[in-house]
Amino acid sequence: MKLRTWIAAALIAAPGFALAGEPIEGNWKTASGATAAIAKCGGSFCITLKSGKHAGKQIGKLDGSGADYTGSITDPEADKTYSGAGTVNGNSLRMKGCMLAVLCKSQTWTRL
Template sequence: MKKFALITTALVFSAGMAAAADPLEGMWRTAKDDNGNSGLIKVAPCGAKLCGTLIKAYGPDGNEMASENIGRQIISETVNDGGGKYSGKVYSPDRGKTYKSKLVLSGATLNVSGCVLGICRKGGTWKKVN
């Protein structure tokens, strides 16, 4: 009986740990790109890493617009490095390039930057959407 109680306690504890969401998970509004467009990204687990999919696109006027990138993974292969820092990949629709990314989470803001072939770019500050 004691053994059963220990196993049950361990299973409940590990299930609680697995259910804890990473602070990066959720909806994020991107900064405007070179064309003045922005997007709504849904970040969720994909395997042991985090990915972010473009859910909506917005034009320079802030109104929702059609985009061939809806449904595309904008954030991929992203891992929590601790202390609010993340690394992975970010796709930039305005340039058609995937950058090795650095993400820094601070409360409800996410500073995005990345490099490809030694060329680095700041992706601006994304805002958490409730």
């Protein structure tokens, strides 16, 4: 039993060990309460709303790996696109959209 516990702990702590896919992939609850799905599309990750008033609308496209991603984010209410970034930290995704790299808004999404 001790050997199995040690092996499991070693695998989880091993550098580069990932359970499945990129950490950003999956379903997320947005700050407005809608569900957004993030999935590979080509060499990037597309963000598509799955629920709420704008269900079915693609609201972003990000590139990156690990915990840090950059690209574009669209505010579906205003239908305006901004330079964007996302940072994954466990089950939290901090999304940031900026206009002119000075005026920025951030929100935190939660993994479902």
